Amino acid sequence: MTIQVPKTALSHRVEDLLRTERLPHVWCPGCGIGIVLQAFLRAVKDLEAKGVINRNQLVFVTGIGCTGRASGYVRLDGAHTPHGRPIAYAYGVKLGNPKLVPVVFSGDGDLAGIGGNHLLHAARRNFDLLVIMVNNLNYALTGGQLAPTTPRGVYSTTTPKGNPERPLDAARLVAALGANYVARWSIHYPVHIEESIKKALPRRGFRFIEVLSICPEIFGRHIGFRTPAELYERLRKISKVRKPKSLEDIKYDWDEEITLGVFVDKDEPGYMESLCERYNYSWCDELPEKRWARK
Amino acid sequence: MARREFLTGNEAMAEAAIAAGLKVFIGYPITPASDLFEYLAEKLPEHGGIVFQGEDEIASINALVGAVYAGAKAMTATSGPGFSLMAESLGLAAMVEAPIVIVYNMRTGPSTGIATGTGQGDVMQSRWASHGHYMDVVYAPWSVQEAYNLVIKAFDTAWRLRVPTIVLGDTILAHTRELVVAYEPGEVKVADRKPPREPPGQFKPFKPDPDDLVPPMAFYGEGYAVLVESLAHDERGYYTTNPKVYEALVRRLEEKVMKNKHLVAQSDSRMAEDAETLIVAFGTLARSALALVKDLRKQGKKVGLWRPVSIWPLDEEGLVKAAEKASRVIVAEMNLGQLYREVARILAPLGKKVELVPVLSPELPGPDELLDYFEKAGVRI
Numbered sequence: 086m087t088i089q090v091p092k093t094a095l096s097h098r099v100e101d102l103l104r105t106e107r108l109p110h111v112w113c114p115g116c117g118i119g120i121v122l123q124a125f126l127r128a129v130k131d132l133e134a135k136g137v138i139n140r141n142q143l144v145f146v147t148g149i150g151c152t153g154r155a156s157g158y159v160r161l162d163g164a165h166t167p168h169g170r171p172i173a174y175a176y177g178v179k180l181g182n183p184k185l186v187p188v189v190f191s192g193d194g195d196l197a198g199i200g201g202n203h204l205l206h207a208a209r210r211n212f213d214l215l216v217i218m219v220n221n222l223n224y225a226l227t228g229g230q231l232a233p234t235t236p237r238g239v240y241s242t243t244t245p246k247g248n249p250e251r252p253l254d255a256a257r258l259v260a261a262l263g264a265n266y267v268a269r270w271s272i273h274y275p276v277h278i279e280e281s282i283k284k285a286l287p288r289r290g291f292r293f294i295e296v297l298s299i300c301p302e303i304f305g306r307h308i309g310f311r312t313p314a315e316l317y318e319r320l321r322k323i324s325k326v327r328k329p330k331s332l333e334d335i336k337y338d339w340d341e342e343i344t345l346g347v348f349v350d351k352d353e354p355g356y357m358e359s360l361c362e363r364y365n366y367s368w369c370d371e372l373p374e375k376r377w378a379r380k
Numbered sequence: 381m382a383r384r385e386f387l388t389g390n391e392a393m394a395e396a397a398i399a400a401g402l403k404v405f406i407g408y409p410i411t412p413a414s415d416l417f418e419y420l421a422e423k424l425p426e427h428g429g430i431v432f433q434g435e436d437e438i439a440s441i442n443a444l445v446g447a448v449y450a451g452a453k454a455m456t457a458t459s460g461p462g463f464s465l466m467a468e469s470l471g472l473a474a475m476v477e478a479p480i481v482i483v484y485n486m487r488t489g490p491s492t493g494i495a496t497g498t499g500q501g502d503v504m505q506s507r508w509a510s511h512g513h514y515m516d517v518v519y520a521p522w523s524v525q526e527a528y529n530l531v532i533k534a535f536d537t538a539w540r541l542r543v544p545t546i547v548l549g550d551t552i553l554a555h556t557r558e559l560v561v562a563y564e565p566g567e568v569k570v571a572d573r574k575p576p577r578e579p580p581g582q583f584k585p586f587k588p589d590p591d592d593l594v595p596p597m598a599f600y601g602e603g604y605a606v607l608v609e610s611l612a613h614d615e616r617g618y619y620t621t622n623p624k625v626y627e628a629l630v631r632r633l634e635e636k637v638m639k640n641k642h643l644v645a646q647s648d649s650r651m652a653e654d655a656e657t658l659i660v661a662f663g664t665l666a667r668s669a670l671a672l673v674k675d676l677r678k679q680g681k682k683v684g685l686w687r688p689v690s691i692w693p694l695d696e697e698g699l700v701k702a703a704e705k706a707s708r709v710i711v712a713e714m715n716l717g718q719l720y721r722e723v724a725r726i727l728a729p730l731g732k733k734v735e736l737v738p739v740l741s742p743e744l745p746g747p748d749e750l751l752d753y754f755e756k757a758g759v760r761i
Contacts, residue, residue: 104618141601144450144600144601146446156607156609157607157609157619161605162601162604162605162607163605163608164445164446164449164476164608164610165607165608166445166469166608166610167442167468167469167472170438170439170472172439173443173446174442174446175446176406176434176443177404177406177442177443177445177448177450178600180404180406180443180450181403181404181446181447181448181449181450181452181454181600182450182452185601202436203435206435206439360430366430367428
C-alpha cells in the first residue's frame with residue numbers, strides 16, 4: 086500500500102535538489118550528516134538564486150561510508166566511488182571538462198584515512214575543488230572502528246582498551262599544505278556551515294570545510310553517551326569558535342578544545358589556472374573559477 | 381594524411397591515442413610505460429589535451445573514470461605493479477560502464493621483479509584483477525604497427541561497448557622501434573557515446589538498448605543528474621540488493637561484450653592450413669615463434685602458428701579452426717602456463733594433445749633460443 090501525503094505538507098526548500106523517491110535515507114536518528122547536507126543544498130539554492138552558479142555544472146562526488154551515501158539522495162550529477170577515492174575521481178571530472186565544478190562530500194575515514202594521500206596532494210596542488218568532510222570521529226557504517234580522527238583514549242571496536250593513537254587534525258594539515266580556504270565547524274553551527282559553503286563554492290583553488298558531527302548510535306553509545314543530546318552537548322562544550330594565532334594554535338583535542346572557525350581565507354590561482362599559464366587551452370577563458378575570481 | 385614514422389611501441393601507442401581523440405591522459409610513472417607518458421606530455425597539449433600526473437595509480441584510474449563521465453576520451457599507461465594498484469577501480473570502471481583505455485606493458489614479476497625485463501605473466505591479471513565478476517577487453521599486439529592499430533581499436537571498443545579496454549604490451553614492444561603508418565586526428569573513425577534519447581527526468585543512465593545491451597551515456601554537465609553508482613544498481617543508478625536486479629546487471633556486463641564479440645575477438649593464423657603441429661603464442665614472443673615456424677618449415681616440418689590478437693575474449697572459433705588438422709598444439713608463453721589453460725580448455729572437446737613451453741626469462745628469446753626452451757620442456761618437433 087502506498088500512503089499518499091499531500092505534497093505541500095512535506096515540501097521543503099531544498100526538495101528539488103533531492104531524489105525524494107529514495108527516501109527514507111539510511112542515516113540513524115540523531116545523526117549529524119543531514120545538517121551538513123542541508124547546509125550544502127541551501128547554499129546551492131542561494132548561490133543559484135543569485136546567479137552565481139548553475140546546478141548543472143556541479144558534480145557531487147562521494148566515497149564510501151555513511152556520509153558517502155549522500156550522492157544517492159542528491160539530485161545532481163554525481164558519483165559514489167570506491168573507498169577513499171572521491172577526490173581522485175573529482176580530479177578527473179575537472180580535467181575531463183574544466184567548465185564543471187566538482188564538490189567532494191565524504192567522511193573522515195574516507196577522506197583522511199584511506200584517501201589521505203589524495204587529500205594532501207589535492208591541497209598541495211591547490212586543485213580547484215571543494216571538499217566537505219563530515220567528521221563523525223569513527224568508522225560508522227562498518228561498526229564503530231578506529232578512525233584517524235578518533236580522540237585518544239576513547240573506545241572503538243578495534244581498540245577495546247581505548248585508542249592509543251594521536252588523532253589527525255585534517256583541517257590543520259590541509260591549511261599547512263597551502264589550500265585557499267580552510268574552515269572547521271560543528272553541526273551546532275548550521276548557518277555558519279552554509280555561509281562557509283557559499284563563500285567556498287565559487288572560489289578557485291582547493292577549499293576544505295570540515296564539520297564535526299555526532300554519531301550517537303555507533304560512536305556515542307559505544308563510549309557511554311546514552312542519548313544523541315548528551316553527545317551533542319559534549320561536543321558543543323569543547324568546540325570553540327575563535328581566530329587561531331597560528332597553525333599550532335589550532336586545537337583538536339577531545340578533552341580540552343576543538344578549534345572552530347575559518348583558518349585560511351585567500352584567493353590564489355588554482356591548479357587549472359596554473360595549467361593555463363603554461364598552455365593556451367581553448368577553455369581557459371571559460372573557467373568558472375576565473376570568472377568568479379574577477380567578480 | 382597518413383604519414384610514415386619510425387616510432388617505438390610506446391610512441392606509436394601515444395600517437396594512436398592522439399589520433400583517436402585523446403583529451404586527457406592521467407598516469408603515474410612506471411617502467412616500461414613512462415616514456416609513453418613523457419611523449420604525451422610533450423605532444424598532447426598541442427592537440428588541446430591535458431596530461432596529469434596522479435599521486436599514484438589509484439588516483440589515476442579513478443580520475444580516468446571521472447574524466448570519461450565528464451565527456452573526455454581518456455587513457456592511462458602502466459605496468460604490473462601499477463596495474464595491481466588500479467585493480468579495485470578497474471572494477472569501478474566495469475561496474476559503471478566507463479569507457480576507459482589502459483595501456484598495460486607487462487614486465488617481469490612477481491612483485492618488483494626485474495623492472496626492466498620483459499614478461500607475459502599478467503594474462504590472468506589483465507582479465508581478473510578486480511573483485512567480483514565483471515568483463516573487460518584485452519588486446520595483445522605483437523608489432524609497433526599493430527600496437528598503433530589496437531590502441532585506436534581499444535578506444536573504439538571502449539566507447540562502443542562502454543567497457544574498460546586494455547592494450548597488453550610488454551617491455552620489448554614498448555621500446556622496439558619500427559616503421560608505422562600513422563594518421564591525424566579525424567582521419568580514423570572511433571565510436572562515440574550513444575547520447576541519451578529521453579529528456580532529463582526520464583533518462584535512466586544504466587538502461588541498456590536491447591539490441592547491443594549497451595546503455596546510452598549522458599555526460600556530466602548536460603542536465604541529466606547522472607548518478608554514477610559503484611554499488612549494485614538498477615537502471616536509474618540506484619543502489620539495490622534485489623537479487624534479480626543484481627543478477628541481471630552482472631550478467632549484462634558480461635553479455636554486452638559476448639553479444640558483440642564479433643567486433644572484438646581477433647586472431648592471426650600463419651601456415652596453419654596444413655600444419656600437423658600448431659604453435660600458439662602471443663605478443664612479442666609470437667615474433668620469435670613465427671621465425672621458428674619458418675625455420676622448421678624449411679626443414680620440411682609441417683608447423684603453423686596461431687596468435688590471439690584479442691586475449692579477452694579469445695577468438696575461440698579461430699583457434700578451433702586453426703587447430704583442426706593439427707595432431708598437437710604447443711603453447712609457448714613467458715610464464716608457467718596462463719594462456720595454456722585457456723587453450724587446453726577450448727581444445728579439450730577436440731581431443732588434441734596440448735603441451736606447454738614456458739619461457740621464464742627477462743629477455744625475449746630469438747628463434748634458436750626459443751627452440752632451446754622447447755627442448756628444456758621436453759617438447760620435440
